[in-house]
Each structure stands twice: as structure tokens, then as C-alpha cells.
Amino acid sequence: MLVSTAAVAQVPPADEVVGERFDCLSLSEQPPPETARAWLHRSLWANHCYAFKARAVRIGSDGVRSLAISHDVVEGVEREVARFLDGPPVVFERRGRIGRLNWAEGESPVPASPEGIAEHLEGLYRLQLSGEERLANRNTVRLDIEPLDGLRYGHRFWLDKLTGLPLKQILLDEQGRVVETFQITQLHQPRLHRGAIDLDRRRPPPDYLWHPTWLPEGFISKPVEIRSPRHDDDIGHRVYSDGLATISVFVEPMAGTDQLIPGLHRLGVSHAAVRHRELGGQTRQVVAMGELPPRVLIRVADSVEWQAPVAGTSP
Template sequence: MCVFRSCATVFVPLLLAAVAPSVVALEATPDNDRFDCRLLTTEPTPQTARDWYELNLWAGHCYRYDAHAVRIGFDGVRTLVISHEVNDGVERGRARFLDGPPEVFERRSRIGRLGWAEGGSAPTIPAGIAAKISSHYRLSLAGEERIANRRAYRLDISPLDSFRYGKRLWLDAETGLTLKQSLLDETGRAVETFQLTVLERPRLHQGEVSIDAPREAPRDAWHIGWLPGGFSPQPVETHSGRHGSDVTHRLFSDGLSTFSLFVAPLGEIEPLAPGLHRLGVSHAVVRHRDLDGTPCQVVVMGEMPPRVLLRVADGLSWAAEDS
């Protein structure tokens, strides 16, 4: 397993989510299995920062479009083209880089849920994510600007503690789609910016988008000892051809910030150097731990303050130890 190479597969789905994030108190209840995008045409113009963010989340699911974009990050400036479609209720996002190494990434998905079912239905992302992040971030509108030759409203999302990074979004006044996004570190400095230069033919999907069915949580042999407030395990499919069957990958999110956890027996993988590693705007913590007599490699990776990733990695324990 080379976890660091998987950064591209982690980044691009998030990059696609920057333009098509995953939520407005519309009638998408946990019992529904589909959301009708045409309901967006009946909603009044958002008035508050939270209203705009909710519209942004719905728009990311419901608009079909093509776009040209630029990413300014640790590796300089890269240009790409992006598309988002909805077919038979399933979303398909595609990103193709136009310079540097030839790379194409695709994501097929449904509207997700905020957690595992745990014996019942888990709330959908569109029904709960805006309320969830309001507990850990301050949302505020900062005026009108022009991005990609379109009117945009700037939305500042500032963390209420030191456990997560902030973001700044520029939302299209007509559709609510993200036209520009900056990731802000603890000092408020933009460490990475993603921006559309052209948004072509945005059109509302005249139909429904599927909502993912509730999923039962897997049984892991280890236990997370500490998580920042608001973070919870995400019910997403994390199997990958890049990782062997003995590698466990779990995803954790507070609705805005996300990190990955990998656990693998050391005898089955190529070990990585223990310690803290910088991966562009992300960090990765590598630990070699003995879990119930089995030497394992633990990797915690994400766009998070390093001390948070270190604490998560060091708090991992074998489930049997807790009992």
C-alpha cells in the first residue's frame, strides 16, 4: 500500500465537490429515497449565510454543467475541465487536467447520508449538513463580487475552534453553484484556491436524484479513542484497487472538513516512515502500532491541523483493550 499516492484519489473527489458539494430545509426526509431537483425553482431567494450554503449544497447535486477551472496550490497552477451530469438519478462528476501529468478522475454517486444507520435510518446529507456545521463554524456573507463573468456572493466559513480549517466560497447568484473556493489555515491564510474560469450551460436537472440507502456500520477490530467535536464516521465505499484487502480505510467528517484513516498489518504492506509528512495542503501522520499483538501501520491523512491528526492516530486502540 502506498497511501501517499492515494492523495490524488482523495483530492479530486473533493475537487469535484468544490463545484458540486453535497444542503435548505426542503422536504427531503430520511424516509425519502429520491429528491426532486425541480423543487429548487419554488424556493425564495436566500437571505442569510446559512440559506445560501444550503442552496449551494442542493445546487451541487441538481445542476448539470460543463466548466473550465484553475487550481492554485502547492504544485503551482493547474488547469482542468469539469463536468457534472445526472442520469437515472445517479450523479457523475468528471475532472480532466489539461497540463502536467495526464490525469482523469470520475465520481459516480448518490446523495449521501451523515452517518451509518446504527439500527435505523441515518439523516441525509442535504437534510442535515448545514445545521451540523453551524455548531462548529461561523457562516457570514461578505458582499457581492464577480467571478468567471458571473455575479457571486462571498460566503466566509470560519471555525469556532482550532481543530479544523476554514473556507471561503464564492457562490453563483443565479444557481448557487460554487464558482471559487479557498482553503484557509489556522492563520486565515489561503493555502489552496480552486476557481472556475468559465461555467458553461448550467441547467437544472428536470428530474430526481437518488438518495443512498442507509448502511450498517462495519465491525472494525480497532477503536477511535478521540475525535474533534462534530466529526463522525462516514458511510462511504472506500474499497480501492490501490489498496490490498487487508487495508482498512475509514472516512471521518464534520460536514465540511474530512480526514482518512488507514490501518494495515505491517507484514502485508510496504511500510512508510513513521512521523508527520507534508502532502501539499494535506498532512499525513504515520504510526507503527502493536494492536492486539499484530504490528500495524496507522495512517491518518487530511487537510487538517497536524496536531489533530497526531492526536487521532495516537488515540487508536484495539477494541479488546477497551473491554
Template sequence: MPHLRTAHHLARLMAIGLGFLALPAFGEGSASVPSGIAASHDRVQTVYDCRQLESAPPAIAPDQWFERSIWATHCYRYQARAVRVVDDDVVTLSLVRDINNGVESDRMFFLNGPSRSLRREGGSMRFQLSTDGELAAPASPDALLQHLSELYRLRFRGEERIANRAAVAVEFVPLDSLRYGYRLWLDRATGIPLKRALLDNQGGVLESFELVELTPPDLYDGEVELLEPPSSAALEWKAGWLPAGFISQPLMALASPEDNPRRHKLYSDGLATISLFVEPLVAEGALRPGLHRLGANHAAVRRIERGDETLQAVAVGELPPNVLMRVVEMLQFSDTDSATDSAS
């Protein structure tokens, strides 16, 4: 596996991303930002006035349901039980979502296998169109949907009952072979994501995450503040190639009782993510170069000789394995055009 701390962080990153069904959040930078959202310039990056949901018009079209789910992701408090299924592997979890003094708090407890827990404060991962200038804030709904419309086709997939609640299903169908599809089941009453499935290029389910029990959701009566992500450490490397639509993203802090968050590079197209790690190779953390499967995710591993040092590069994401392999092969360092010639 990668270096011990990186391996721990990778597991938490994938688990929390799926576990909380995090969707990109609204933000500033567009005239179409709803009136209930404002921006700040301290540690608070975006503010939601959740009271706006009480008088919001009903969602009808798929894009309206997607927008409603983003609001719901931030504005409701609840507890839930969930299952994550990948092939024959089933993980059961307990989720607690709370809002205190306008700040979101998420906790996840693994109920089978090794005893583990995760926590996150200040809001879920949010998509930004840039990390610099005016666009260095969560994308507005119009900007986000416009970006996604160049990469996916959004459509209805009917209605079902999930966690004993009526749910509307919407699907993002990729327009190329460089990414997978997503199907989301959204609570008809609130828009809360109740289930998520990752779909391969033939429409088969690679992974699913589903709430099986949900307490009555409680709409927060006030403003919710999304905290500004912590600054990432300056690194001498970056991805030299990415699929169309993938943009560098700020890192959200993840934490658990036994470890601190780690810094790396994160890229997203608004739905899918790529985590890229580069660190000195150590014997106990060495991975065999090539592809490794991590549930529905793959890890592409490469070793790089730079001077007297050997580095291990790892790209992880819910993407076709050949895409991740190309990402890690096209790694670019600040003092060279690329690092492809020194790969092993």
C-alpha cells in the same frame, strides 16, 4: 508512501473531494426536510425533486445560500475548467457533471502532469449524524446547520466575479483551533459552488479550487436519486479520539480506469474530513513515522506492533498537523483499550 493501493486511493479521495467541491447533502430524519426531498429504502437513499428550485424563494441569509448550494450541487448539469492552487503547485482540470435517469455522474480529467481521470456516480459525499438507526441518512438542512453552528460561525464575505459569473462569498470561521476555516463563492444565479478556499487559523489561504470556465448550467427537470453508500468492511480498529463534532461516515465509492475503490474509515464534522488507514507494513509502502505534507493536507504516520505483525497507521485530512498526530496516536483496537502503548 502508504501501500501502493492506499496511496492511489488517498490521492483520488483528496482530489475528488476538492475537485467537485462536494458539500453535505439533505436527507431524511427531520420534520424540516423540504417537501421536494423523499427517502427510499433500496439502493436509493435520498431523492431530490429538482423542479422545486424553479419556484424556490431567493436566498438572503448566509445559511440560506449554503442550503441553496447543496441543492445546486445535485441538480445542475454542466461542464467546466478549473484550477487547484497549493503554494506554487497549480493543477488544471476538466470537469463533466451529468444526470442520467435521475442518477448523478461526475468525471474529472487532469490536464497537466500525469494523465489521470476520476469518476463518481450516485451523488457526492453527504454528512450523516450517525451510521446507525434513524440518523443513518444524510442530515437535514436544519440538523446540519445546527451541527455546524456548534463548530463554526457562518458569515458573508461580500461578492465577486468568478468564471465570468456573479458570486456570493460565505465563510465558515472555526470556533476552536482544531480545524481550519472555509470560504465558498456561490453562483448568484444557481448556487453552484464556483470557488473554495481552505483558510488557516490566521485567515491565510492554504489551498484554493476555482472554476475558471463554466458552460451555462442546465437544471435537471426531474428527480435526482442519491444512491446508498456501499457497506464498509468490518475492521478491528477505530479512532479513539477525534475533535469535537467529527462523526464516522459511510464511504462513497471512488473509481478510476486503472484501480478499484478501497475501504478505510472516514470521519467528518460536516465540512472537514479525516481519512484513517491501517494496514500491514511492507517495505515498498513504508512511510517514515511522523508528519508528511500532501499539498494543503497533512499525513500523520505511526507504526504499531501487534503480536508478530507491524502495522502502519495513516491519518490524512485538511486539519492542523497536531490534530492528525493525536488522532493516529489514539487509535483504538477492538480487543484492547487503545494502541498507544505499542506505538513506535
């Protein structure tokens, strides 16, 4: 995600994202990465472009759970399914296109996330390669990603040398303690998609009546679809990211008995800071959640203000 001119030469440069699609076969034409930045960049594209099935384990605050994972591309659209094999029968499914980094502003370009993320992370994290290991019967390189401040978590990735797919990931809190470990134990015949993946449509910036007045450096508003059948029009939802970490902020009127108790709540490896605030002439519930230090989420929730956006500015 931190990328230099030399690193880009070894992985798909921006001009290989032709029009509104990315040709996955271009990955096979690139030489092996040589730097930490180039390895991370290759991994971002590999996550989109390889079809595979895998078995994995996740170790977190709720114990150890095993999963079956599949990822494929059908008619330019990605589909990923994760199914827990023990405990409650939970299935997560994601279907979509390669995301954009920014909201569309007039005719200005809106890069695909792997390209934009690679440049955006510079100055936020330090990347370095830390040797090679064998995992899931495959050779990997270890990539360490250290935050340059105490406002976000660190990451360790073990990337498959052949494909760039992450075979193991570790999340570290601000004290360097392991928060979560995710590891693929079996990777079945990963296959590079022989075709293109569509980029997400360009999304114009919406009009919001509220926004957080403080975010850690590098967190920007994400152009993602945030409407859900579970959320009515009274529930506002915004997503911010620095390229690795994500903060979701919800604002809704206080009504009924479904409100959360103000304070800090733990949700697996994530935390949620809950506040009841006077905003827009009524009491509203503000929730800031993500895999970040709790004090960061509390400060974000406390900073939310209610006001119409200034004309000509981004949300």
C-alpha cells in the same frame, strides 16, 4: 450547513426529500436565500442537481494547474469528471448518489447529507456573508466560514447568485494563510436536472476491531463505501467528517517494503500522520490524513486503539 428554521423555509426542507430520492426541480420553486446559512444550504443541493461543464484553475503547493470539469445526472446517479489540462495527465471521476449523514440504526431516519450537514455544523463554524463580486462573468455572493476552534481550517466560498454553485473556493489554515485556491473561470450553461437524484442506500454499521479514541468535536464516522480493488482485507479504512473537513484513517499490518516512514508527510494540500503501532498483537501502520492542522492528524493517529466494539454502540 448551519441552518435555522427561517433559513430552511427558503431552501428545500427535509420533507421534500421524498422516500429515497430528491426532486431537483424543487430548487427552482424556492425564493433566493437571504442568510449565510440559507446560501450554504442552497449551494449543497446545487452541487448535486446542476448539470454543467466548466474550466477552472487550482492554485496550491504544487503550483497552478488548469482543469476541465463536467457534472451530470443520468438515471438518478451523479457523474463528475475532473481532467487536468497541464502537467501529468490525471483524471478523477466520481459516480454515485446523494450520501447519508449517518449509519443506519434500526428504523430510525437517516437524512441526506445536505440536510444533516446543515444541522451538524452548528457550533463548529461561524458563517457570514461578505458582499458580492463578479467572477467568471457571473454575479456571486461571498460566504465566509470560520472555525470556532483551532482544530480545523476556514473556508471562503463565492456562490453563483443564480444557481448557488461555488465559483471560487479558498482554504485557510489555522493562521489564516491561504492553503489552496480553486476557481472556475468559465461556467458553460448550467442546467437544473429535470428529475430526481437517488439517495445512497442505508448502510448498517460495520464491526470494527479498532477506532481512534480522540477526534476533534463534531467529527463522526461516515457511512461510505471504503472497499477498493487496491486494498485487501487486511487494510482497515474509516472516514470521519464534520461536514466540511474529512479525516481518513488507515490501519494495516506491517509487511514488505511498501511501508511509509513514521512522521508527517505532505500530500498536496493534505497532510498524512504515519505511526507504527503495536495493535491487535502485531505491529501495524496507522495513517491519518486530511486537510487539517498536522497536530490534529498526529493526535488522531496516536489515539487509535484495538478493541472489539461494544454491543449496541455506533462504530
